[in-house]
Amino acid sequence: MTRPAPRIRRTVRLAAAAAALTALGACSSPAGSSDSPGPPAAGGAASASPKLSGTVTVFAAASLKESFTTLGERFEKQHPGTEVTFSFGGSDTLAASIAGGAPADVFAAASPATMAAVTDGKAAARTPVTFARNQLVIATAPGDPHHVSSLKDLAGPGLKVVLCAEEVPCGAAARKVLDASGLELTPVSYEENVKSAVTKVVLKEADAALVYRTDVQAAAGKVEGVEFPESAAAINDYRIVPLKNARNAEAAEAFVALVRSAEGRKVLTGAGFLKP
Known part of the structure; x- marks a missing residue:
């Protein structure tokens, strides 16, 4: 799932070549110096890359x-x-x-x-x-047939809710939001990743799921997203x-x-x- 200084060309007289080379060697940074540029940043010149x-x-x-x-x-x-x-x-x-x-x-x-x-x-x-x-939203079936308009609605009787497992970032974010709001849910399943949670709603094996807004957008037409203000407390x-x-x-x-x-x-x- 982040840019090198132009070279300065020096011209020296042939008669003073030895002295100039000595001075140049004294002024050059040693290999591996901390002044050496790091990995090329985004937007660097492509011609400079191998x-x-x-x-x-x-x-x-x-x-x-x-x-x-x-x-x-x-x-x-x-x-x-x-x-x-x-x-x-x-x-x-x-x-x-x-x-x-x-x-x-x-x-x-x-x-x-x-x-x-x-x-x-x-x-x-x-x-x-x-x-x-990324930020959490509530995924529901198109048309929101169960009328889920807020986080608290997920605790409605008979509503089948899916969450990501708490070891997964979307699950950890969901747990943080639920704890902060004092809301207790009994999900029908804990999914190993956010895509699996969305799929449960798509297949009508769940009525709603706490997932990322990006995954709802990716599944446009198959699910709808309901935003809720409490999600601001758990942005990943x-x-x-x-x-x-x-x-x-x-x-x-x-x-x-x-x-x-x-x-x-x-x-x-x-x-x-x-x-x-």
Whole structure:
């Protein structure tokens, strides 16, 4: 699921070449100096980047499926000879897989807590960055046949409600909202990721679900979204990082740069994500 100074050309007289070379050597920064620029930021000159090739494997939160699939296709067009493969799922499950040595180049998590499982395990190549945010809404069947207009309506008699498992970011956010509002629910099921929760409503196995606004937008026509003010207390920050054991480190950095670029942000906000 973030830019090098121009070279100055010096001309020296042939007679003073030795002195000039000595002075130049004294003024140059040593290799690996802290003044060396870090990974190229979004929007950097493409001509300065090495030609990329091979596969870049991205582990990303299920709620990023639509937007990251679009960005993966654009990445492949921008870098012929590359291929982006994705593994989408619950952020907690993906983090555990990375900690267990699963081969991946990039990790995009739906919450800081699930990203911490990777950074604490020293699997991240550097400090993760927030690239998007997401907010809960109530998903209902089209036309809202059960008249769900507020969070409290989810406690109505006979209403079948689905939540994400609390280990998953959407479930943790739902628990935070419910606790803050003092609302107790008995869901018909706890789902392992947000897409599964939406599917329950689509299949009419549930009347409502607490899911992300992006997933309701992705399922437009199959579900409707009901916004509720209490969701402002549990907005999730999405973070991304290249991984230390990446098999294609250059492509991993380039994909992260695309996600953080103006182009990437446009795709994400178009999918319903909030700006970081």
